[in-house]
Amino acid sequence: MDDLYDEFGNYIGEAEESEEESQHGANGADAYVYDEEAEEDTAANDQQLMELDEDGPSNAVVLHEDKQYYPTAQQVYGPDVETMVQEEDAQPLSQPIIAPIQQKKFTVQETDLPSTALMDMLVMQTHDIHDRLEKKTGRKRDEQLRYTDVHLLERERGISIKSAPMSLVLQGTRGKSHLLNILDTPGHVNFVDEVAASLRLVDGVVLVVDVVEGVQINTEQVIKYAVQEDLPLTLIVNKMDRLILELKLPPTDAYFKLKHVIEEVNTVIENAFPVKGRKGG
Secondary structure (H helix, E strand, O other): OHHHEOOOOOEOOOOOOOHHHHHHHHHHHHHHHHHHHHHHHHHHHHHHHHOOOOOOOOOOOOOHHHOOOOOOHHHHHOOOOOOOOOOOOOOOOOOOOOOOOOOOOOOOOOOOOHHHHHHHHHHHHHOOOHHHHHOOOOHHHHOOOOOOOOOHHHHHHOOOOOOEEEEEEEEOOOOOEEEEEEEEOOOOHHHHHHHHHHHOOOOOEEEEEEOOOOOOHHHHHHHHHHHHOOOOEEEEEEOOHHHHHOOOOOHHHHHHHHHHHHHHHHHHHHHHOOOOOOOOO
16 A cells, blocks of 8 residues: 555555456456447437327427326327316206205005095994094094004004904984994005905995095906906995085086996906807807
8 A cells, every 4th residue: 555655645556457457357348338328228228219200309389278288188098079168067066066966755545535435434323422523623523533443553554554443333214224344455556455454344345435546456456356256246335525615516527427437347347257158159
């Protein structure tokens, strides 16, 4: 180390290298030159990649609003895809983006419970319940009695669900009393199984038909069951006041309306009978 510096501390340098060391140094210089050429080639390739425009690189000043940082929608999705850009909301803020599930509530009920109303009328004719009715005030006084709807759901929904039996002592036209065991069956079509089971226990059927509604699907089913069981049918057409209050029909039209309902019931009864035999062989 002392041979590299003079007495004043100045750097003198190393001694002359041998021929082998000189040749090795030349090879290192060549390698260094080769590395420079490789770096130049890499820089040229990078420059070519940066030349996106056909005119080549330019020193022109590009405004901020003219710079393109991201590819366009056409470049991303292709020319065959139509893209739309909306700067304003198409729906108000009060309307949610994902609409909530709408809960639709509805009630299924019979039209004024015609058979139940008939049972209430029979109860009022055979029982002294005037004191009970006088205790009711307001809207409860005008509500239907619904004596045979004993189930809690029947009271809440206003519809008969189960058949309800009742025994009444009724007088005939000659003043003779008879004990009648009556089954009040549901009138809705979904509870026709209750009607079918009740028809196996009775000796006759009292068919109650609304004069305005006429024969419905459940009415046809009850008639078919009664014909199959060979039970006598008694037709009662109720809600006569609806012809005047709702339809506002004159007496002649009301008569033809009643006639139409009766003929409709007779047609269903006639079609319910099975064919007794076929003509020919």
